[in-house]
Amino acid sequence: MRIRILVTGGTFDKEYDELSGRLFFKDTKVGDVLQRGRCRLDVVSETVMMVDSLELDDAGRARIVARARECEEQAVVITHGTDTMVQTARALAEATLRGKTIVLTGAMVPYAFGSSDGLFNLGSALSFVQVLPPGVYVAMNGQHFAWDCVRKNSATGCFEAV
Amino acid sequence: MRIRILVTGGTFDKEYDELSGRLFFKDTKVGDVLQRGRCRLDVVSETVMMVDSLELDDAGRARIVARARECEEQAVVITHGTDTMVQTARALAEATLRGKTIVLTGAMVPYAFGSSDGLFNLGSALSFVQVLPPGVYVAMNGQHFAWDCVRKNSATGCFEAV
Amino acid sequence: MRIRILVTGGTFDKEYDELSGRLFFKDTKVGDVLQRGRCRLDVVSETVMMVDSLELDDAGRARIVARARECEEQAVVITHGTDTMVQTARALAEATLRGKTIVLTGAMVPYAFGSSDGLFNLGSALSFVQVLPPGVYVAMNGQHFAWDCVRKNSATGCFEAV
Amino acid sequence: MRIRILVTGGTFDKEYDELSGRLFFKDTKVGDVLQRGRCRLDVVSETVMMVDSLELDDAGRARIVARARECEEQAVVITHGTDTMVQTARALAEATLRGKTIVLTGAMVPYAFGSSDGLFNLGSALSFVQVLPPGVYVAMNGQHFAWDCVRKNSATGCFEAV
Numbered sequence: 114m115r116i117r118i119l120v121t122g123g124t125f126d127k128e129y130d131e132l133s134g135r136l137f138f139k140d141t142k143v144g145d146v147l148q149r150g151r152c153r154l155d156v157v158s159e160t161v162m163m164v165d166s167l168e169l170d171d172a173g174r175a176r177i178v179a180r181a182r183e184c185e186e187q188a189v190v191i192t193h194g195t196d197t198m199v200q201t202a203r204a205l206a207e208a209t210l211r212g213k214t215i216v217l218t219g220a221m222v223p224y225a226f227g228s229s230d231g232l233f234n235l236g237s238a239l240s241f242v243q244v245l246p247p248g249v250y251v252a253m254n255g256q257h258f259a260w261d262c263v264r265k266n267s268a269t270g271c272f273e274a275v
Numbered sequence: 276m277r278i279r280i281l282v283t284g285g286t287f288d289k290e291y292d293e294l295s296g297r298l299f300f301k302d303t304k305v306g307d308v309l310q311r312g313r314c315r316l317d318v319v320s321e322t323v324m325m326v327d328s329l330e331l332d333d334a335g336r337a338r339i340v341a342r343a344r345e346c347e348e349q350a351v352v353i354t355h356g357t358d359t360m361v362q363t364a365r366a367l368a369e370a371t372l373r374g375k376t377i378v379l380t381g382a383m384v385p386y387a388f389g390s391s392d393g394l395f396n397l398g399s400a401l402s403f404v405q406v407l408p409p410g411v412y413v414a415m416n417g418q419h420f421a422w423d424c425v426r427k428n429s430a431t432g433c434f435e436a437v
Numbered sequence: 438m439r440i441r442i443l444v445t446g447g448t449f450d451k452e453y454d455e456l457s458g459r460l461f462f463k464d465t466k467v468g469d470v471l472q473r474g475r476c477r478l479d480v481v482s483e484t485v486m487m488v489d490s491l492e493l494d495d496a497g498r499a500r501i502v503a504r505a506r507e508c509e510e511q512a513v514v515i516t517h518g519t520d521t522m523v524q525t526a527r528a529l530a531e532a533t534l535r536g537k538t539i540v541l542t543g544a545m546v547p548y549a550f551g552s553s554d555g556l557f558n559l560g561s562a563l564s565f566v567q568v569l570p571p572g573v574y575v576a577m578n579g580q581h582f583a584w585d586c587v588r589k590n591s592a593t594g595c596f597e598a599v
Numbered sequence: 600m601r602i603r604i605l606v607t608g609g610t611f612d613k614e615y616d617e618l619s620g621r622l623f624f625k626d627t628k629v630g631d632v633l634q635r636g637r638c639r640l641d642v643v644s645e646t647v648m649m650v651d652s653l654e655l656d657d658a659g660r661a662r663i664v665a666r667a668r669e670c671e672e673q674a675v676v677i678t679h680g681t682d683t684m685v686q687t688a689r690a691l692a693e694a695t696l697r698g699k700t701i702v703l704t705g706a707m708v709p710y711a712f713g714s715s716d717g718l719f720n721l722g723s724a725l726s727f728v729q730v731l732p733p734g735v736y737v738a739m740n741g742q743h744f745a746w747d748c749v750r751k752n753s754a755t756g757c758f759e760a761v
Contacts (some may be wrong), residue, residue: 124458127458129546129547129550131545131546131594132591132592132593132594134448134451134460134489136458136460146395149390149391149392149395150392150394150395150396150399150416150417151383151392151395151416151433152395152416152417153415153416153417153418153433153434154416154417154418165458221313221455222453222455223453225550225551225552226453226549226550226551227549227550227551227552228311228549228551229311230311230312230313232312232394232395232398233308233311233312233313233314233394233395233397233398234312234398235395235398236394236395236396236397236398236399236402236417237312237398237399237401237402238402239399239417240398240399240400240402240403240414240417240419241402241406243419244403244406244407244419245406252402253315254312254313254314254315254316255312255314255315255316255398255401255402256315256316257402257405257406267456268456269456270455270456271313271315272315286620289620291708291709291712293707293708293756294753294754294755294756296610296613296622296651298620298622327620383617384615384617385615387712387713387714388615388711388712388713389711389712389713389714390711390713429618430618431618432617432618470719473714473715473716473719474716474718474719474720474723474740474741475707475716475719475740475757476719476740476741477739477740477741477742477757477758478740478741478742545637552635553635554635554636554637556636556718556719556722557632557635557636557637557638557718557719557721557722558636558722559719559722560718560719560720560721560722560723560726560741561636561722561723561725561726562726563723563741564722564723564724564726564727564738564741564743565726565730567743568727568730568731568743569730576726577639578636578637578638578639578640579636579638579639579640579722579725579726580639580640581726581729581730595637595639596639
């Protein structure tokens with residue numbers, strides 16, 4: 114089973130720009146994460162975009178959905194900002210990508226920052242995608258939710274079942 | 276679903292002793308790992324022992340099997356040294372712990388060392404244990420294997436399907 | 438020789454706020470830095486303020502100068518944002534704190550972010566302050582400059598002799 | 600002022616070998632350390648050897664002394680194991696390398712292990728070497744000692760003035 118990782122950015126991939134003192138996107142860290150995890154899965158990683166998910170609009174979501182549909186793989190992990198992860202999950206579910214297991218994940222702290230949950234979440238998502246039945250899921254903090262049973266609690270920053 | 280983590284040591288939990296220059300065990304790092312991963316699962320962690328798995332004998336394995344049997348939880352993750360992880364998996368399978376899903380995992384580099392795969396592997400194991408059917412499994416490097424379909428390749432340090 | 442560290446904030450002490458995605462100040466990391474460096478100097482650390490140095494005004498500078506003057510110690514290290522470090526150095530020099538060796542330092546990347554230069558710069562500043570003759574200095578990137586011979590190159594982010 | 604770093608190994612440069620579970624030497628980390636510290640000094644680094652200092656004998660010490668003598672630079676930092684750092688310092692002092700300031704430093708925890716004091720100590724040593732008068736010194740934990748006024752306390756692992 115080959116797994117495709119679609120990279121869309123989010124906090125997971127943010128970096129600190131020394132000159133401006135701001136957070137920004139450079140190259141995705143997913144390769145580094147797979148290396149640190151010594152991941153032996155057959156994985157291909159593709160950067161669709163590198164954006165804060167608050168900046169995702171319908172056109173951006175449509176591109177993500179298109180790539181999820183067109184790629185050969187039946188198992189797809191999508192790294193994504195947490196703020197609108199559930200919206201993108203809905204767009205994917207509505208596209209009815211028959212037979213595909215799609216798991217969205219992200220991080221609360223950029224991988225570049227050392228104390229990140231990114232490595233844990235990616236290990237989690239890559240595991241869920243291998244064993245969950247076809248459908249669209251959100252995997253964060255070790256938990257997994259069907260796309261229509263989850264929301265992000267913006268006060269706590271956590272994902273909860275609804 | 277509550278998950279029980281049985282800690283048995285292994286490279287995962289080794290630390291560097293500054294005075295002697297050797298690696299040794301102090302307290303398990305599993306709590307730190309769950310904290311870094313911001314794990315929101317209902318997890319209880321129990322230290323059964325802290326040993327290098329090369330030092331595990333039948334009596335030690337029997338204690339691990341006993342705790343896996345006696346604990347209330349149906350979902351059990353066991354952190355373990357990689358050298359004899361498969362042997363312990365076999366002992367657990369032979370104990371026929373009906374209805375329980377047991378996933379063994381570990382790390383190639385101590386969690387204390389920064390560049391560890393421990394966070395990735397624990398995220399992976401905690402995910403597999405929620406979804407895999409009852410049985411005994413080894414989860415390393417993102418992969419998962421039924422207990423009787425895996426061996427550790429000592430030349431490469433990796434786990435492979437057999 | 439006791440060394441006083443006056444903490445004023447700057448990038449050195451910034452942290453990432455998971456909920457807002459912004460950088461902010463909580464508690465100073467100087468204690469953690471001294472612990473990681475296993476610093477055996479007689480050091481007392483005092484938080485004067487926690488600000489981005491772009492927000493320092495004359496009143497803020499006056500408070501830093503006052504603490505540098507009033508403290509018992511003859512050796513003073515000041516952690517400070519890099520943007521206006523030279524201005525604060527000038528204010529200290531103009532205050533003619535006779536007999537005191539004062540070394541300002543900071544970081545280009547927050548200590549909290551793992552790949553920080555903070556540990557290197559603090560080790561450097563704590564060393565310079567023990568040996569340099571009385572006066573006011575800036576110590577960054579291993580270099581040291583008398584207060585009136587340095588400027589920050591905002592294009593490169595580096596300090597240069599003038 | 601150009602500074603020469605002579606690398607001799609020690610705990611500073613030890614790494615963890617995943618396959619054997621042992622500590623060993625590969626390539627020096629000094630370049631990584633200088634990069635992380637964003638060191639802007641004019642530094643040239645040379646690996647003389649990569650050994651645990653308990654394995655240093657007179658012949659090995661003689662090679663270190665020879666390189667310290669022959670190199671063009673007047674400012675020399677030597678990374679070294681802490682166990683016999685003082686012995687090497689004595690050998691250098693007895694060689695009477697006129698006009699040279701030589702500072703030995705090391706680490707209690709390998710730089711590769713994340714929680715290392717290596718970055719702090721190297722920042723410290725590179726600073727001392729710029730301002731101390733010619734002579735041989737040991738710089739550890741923020742402190743500095745003339746070569747004949749220091750010993751390593753093997754019970755605590757710390758360097759103390761004698």
